Amino acid sequence: MNERIDPRVEIGVALMLILIASLALFGAKDLPPGRFEPLGSAPVPRAVAGMILLLSLWIIVRALIDKRPIATAAADRYLDAGAVLLLTLLFVAAMHYRLATFAILTTLYLTATIGFLVRFRRHQLPWVIGIAAATGFGFQYVFTRVFVVDLPGL
Amino acid sequence: MEGVLTGLMGGLAIVFTPMGFFYVALGTILGISVGAIPGLSGAMLIALTLPLTYYMPATDAIVLLIGMYVGSITGGLITATLLRMPGTPSNVMTTFDGYPMARAGKPGRALGLGIAASFAGGIISWWFLLLLAKPLSIWATRFGPFEYFTLILMAMVLIASVSQGSLVKGLIAGLLGMLVSMPGIDPSSGMPRLTFDQHQMTSGLKLLPVLIGVFAVSQIISDVLDIGRKIERVESAKSGIMIKARDWWRYGGNMLRSGLIGTLVGILPGVGASIGSVIAYTTAKNVSKTPEQFGKGSEEGIVASETANNATVGGALIPLIAMGIPGSVIDAILIGALMIHSIQPGPTLFITNPDVVYAMIAACLIGNIIMLAVMTGSVNWVAKLAYIPRTYLLPIIIVCCVIGAFGLDNVMFDVWVMLVFGVIGFLLERARYPLGPFVIGFVLAPLMESKLRTGLMMTAGSITPIFTRPIAATFLVIAIVLLVWPLIGEWRRRRAEAAGVAG
Numbered sequence: 001m002n003e004r005i006d007p008r009v010e011i012g013v014a015l016m017l018i019l020i021a022s023l024a025l026f027g028a029k030d031l032p033p034g035r036f037e038p039l040g041s042a043p044v045p046r047a048v049a050g051m052i053l054l055l056s057l058w059i060i061v062r063a064l065i066d067k068r069p070i071a072t073a074a075a076d077r078y079l080d081a082g083a084v085l086l087l088t089l090l091f092v093a094a095m096h097y098r099l100a101t102f103a104i105l106t107t108l109y110l111t112a113t114i115g116f117l118v119r120f121r122r123h124q125l126p127w128v129i130g131i132a133a134a135t136g137f138g139f140q141y142v143f144t145r146v147f148v149v150d151l152p153g154l
Numbered sequence: 155m156e157g158v159l160t161g162l163m164g165g166l167a168i169v170f171t172p173m174g175f176f177y178v179a180l181g182t183i184l185g186i187s188v189g190a191i192p193g194l195s196g197a198m199l200i201a202l203t204l205p206l207t208y209y210m211p212a213t214d215a216i217v218l219l220i221g222m223y224v225g226s227i228t229g230g231l232i233t234a235t236l237l238r239m240p241g242t243p244s245n246v247m248t249t250f251d252g253y254p255m256a257r258a259g260k261p262g263r264a265l266g267l268g269i270a271a272s273f274a275g276g277i278i279s280w281w282f283l284l285l286l287a288k289p290l291s292i293w294a295t296r297f298g299p300f301e302y303f304t305l306i307l308m309a310m311v312l313i314a315s316v317s318q319g320s321l322v323k324g325l326i327a328g329l330l331g332m333l334v335s336m337p338g339i340d341p342s343s344g345m346p347r348l349t350f351d352q353h354q355m356t357s358g359l360k361l362l363p364v365l366i367g368v369f370a371v372s373q374i375i376s377d378v379l380d381i382g383r384k385i386e387r388v389e390s391a392k393s394g395i396m397i398k399a400r401d402w403w404r405y406g407g408n409m410l411r412s413g414l415i416g417t418l419v420g421i422l423p424g425v426g427a428s429i430g431s432v433i434a435y436t437t438a439k440n441v442s443k444t445p446e447q448f449g450k451g452s453e454e455g456i457v458a459s460e461t462a463n464n465a466t467v468g469g470a471l472i473p474l475i476a477m478g479i480p481g482s483v484i485d486a487i488l489i490g491a492l493m494i495h496s497i498q499p500g501p502t503l504f505i506t507n508p509d510v511v512y513a514m515i516a517a518c519l520i521g522n523i524i525m526l527a528v529m530t531g532s533v534n535w536v537a538k539l540a541y542i543p544r545t546y547l548l549p550i551i552i553v554c555c556v557i558g559a560f561g562l563d564n565v566m567f568d569v570w571v572m573l574v575f576g577v578i579g580f581l582l583e584r585a586r587y588p589l590g591p592f593v594i595g596f597v598l599a600p601l602m603e604s605k606l607r608t609g610l611m612m613t614a615g616s617i618t619p620i621f622t623r624p625i626a627a628t629f630l631v632i633a634i635v636l637l638v639w640p641l642i643g644e645w646r647r648r649r650a651e652a653a654g655v656a657g
Contacts, residue, residue: 005584005585005586009584009585010585012581012585013581013582013584013585013587014585016578016581017326017330020330020333021333023350024333024336024348027337027347027348027349027350028347028348031345031347032343032345034342034343035343036342036343036611037342037607037610037611038610038611038614038615039342039606039607039610039615040343041340041342041343041345041347042347044336044603044606045333045336045347045348048329048332048333048336048599049333051325051329052326052329052330052333055322055325055326055329056326058322059322059323059326077378077379077380077381078379080378080379080381081375081378081379084374084375084378084548084549084552085375085577088552088573089573091556092556092566092569092570092573095556095566095569096566096569096570106553109549109553110549110550110553113549113552114545114546114549117378117381117545117548117549118545128546131546131550135550135553139553139557143557147206147209148209149205149206149557149561150560150561150564151557151560152556152557152560152566152569
């Protein structure tokens with residue numbers, strides 16, 4: 001593979017890693033030294049976060065100086081992925097705030113998500129709603145009555 | 155040896171109870187089904203099933219998961235052959251010859267060879283699992299904290315250096331996994347660490363939400379991206395699925411060689427089935443009398459790839475059972491499963507929980523036999539699963555992910571953790587960071603840190619034993635070589651390229 005990743009992706013992900021490592025370094029700065037053992041709880045997270053920081057910087061430098069051609073991305077459906085992610089966030093938030101029962105929220109979520117992915121084609125909508133309701137109410141029955149597991153939601 | 159056979163009989167007795175057999179069979183069939191659906195993986199299935207096993211007896215839970223492990227590696231053969239889409243990453247090499255064979259009108263033959271080879275690989279590595287796990291665990295009981303620390307260090311470097319992509323990215327992924335495992339109450343001092351005054355963080359980031367996020371949610375986001383991709387397909391056929399005795403004879407040597415390669419690669423910590431099948435395929439090509447056929451529908455290629463990827467299952471279970479070191483990503487999840495059932499993996503597992511160990515070994519054997527029967531008898535039916543519309547399937551799996559993450563402790567915080575790691579996993583994969591080192595780092599870091607700190611307490615802060623104790627020093631040297639070797643190789647390659655340009 002003689003093509004490189006889009007440097008924006010490479011640098012963006014490296015920056016995310018630097019942020020995570022910096023958070024860990026910040027969180028570890030006030031940890032006390034060990035009292036009953038020589039090492040204490042701070043050095044290992046500091047060392048690990050420090051190494052992530054250095055290696056991520058190396059990735060950024062390499063992405064900036066690399067002159068190989070950029071790999072062409074396939075015709076991706078980023079909008080679809082973003083929409084599914086957004087709907088999932090709303091679904092989880094609705095369950096977090098217990099806006100309705102698991103069965104109802106799941107039915108709504110699946111109707112919206114599957115419906116979006118099939119572009120709300122009219123002839124498919126009855127199937128979508130049927131499958132969504134069967135899954136939502138079916139899961140609620142199976143998990144609470146058969147497996148006796150608590151479910152999120154009201 | 156007598157103890158091993160007695161233990162195996164005990165394990166078989168567990169697996170042949172009605173519930174034990176039901177769970178192995180169920181696990182294998184589910185594994186095959188999930189493996190046959192492109193985009194779904196064994197790791198995803200096992201991570202999602204884990205919450206349902208909380209209330210099951212430990213042996214039933216483990217045999218169910220082992221069945222899934224065996225089944226999922228094999229199920230991917232179907233889509234690799236009929237759709238040119240590897241059902242799991244370990245079936246990539248099978249697509250090179252399986253699909254051309256299917257296109258040439260021999261789909262049944264291609265599937266039959268793959269099924270037989272998978273069975274052979276599973277059985278070869280099972281023998282090694284049976285014979286090596288106990289002696290290795292006895293040897294590992296001699297390890298002190300410094301030996302364990304350097305062993306895990308070596309495993310981490312090995313995982314990073316052989317993972318797909320660059321060494322630096324493998325190292326970063328492993329280190330990130332380690333870092334993510336650190337928040338929570340520090341076991342040595344009893345003080346909170348990296349919790350940022352959030353009470354939910356005092357119990358740390360739990361294995362299951364992180365795993366479901368990294369393996370299931372991130373995969374679903376990736377799958378949504380290519381949901382509209384047109385799939386070329388070849389219909390399956392019944393003829394040729396049962397291979398003849400002369401085929402076993404003809405490909406016996408290839409199966410044995412590829413099985414040994416797969417087993418050895420599996421034993422190496424964190425090196426998964428994909429690499430096993432690549433090495434076996436390349437070796438088969440190098441020793442073949444018809445290397446030009448590879449990539450165009452070579453039967454030898456299918457046999458090598460499928461034997462090796464199934465052989466890694468038994469091989470990878472060896473370090474898990476003997477030392478508590480995962481041989482693959484799925485083994486890292488199995489370690490989590492053992493811990494959820496209050497079983498501490500490690501060299502003393504044979505002493506503390508022999509029933510669980512031998513049930514795992516027996517389930518591996520019976521899972522392979524069930525796999526052979528199910529795949530031979532119903533491969534045409536299983537193949538239809540590959541055509542389930544993913545527009546319907548993926549959102550339903552997200553709901554399963556939410557239930558799985560919530561079911562751990564009935565707190566929504568775990569669901570949010572799962573989502574965050576789903577996005578992180580997706581981004582890492584987009585930038586070609588391997589996820590295997592991340593998970594193995596996450597699982598092994600607490601053990602690594604605790605061994606280092608225990609060792610330092612024993613020596614009043616001196617790390618000298620790392621260099622003076624023979625086993626620890628050997629592991630350290632191997633770790634350094636593994637780290638430096640790819641860098642030297644890269645430097646020599648660049649120098650050669652520069653010389654070529656100058657010339």
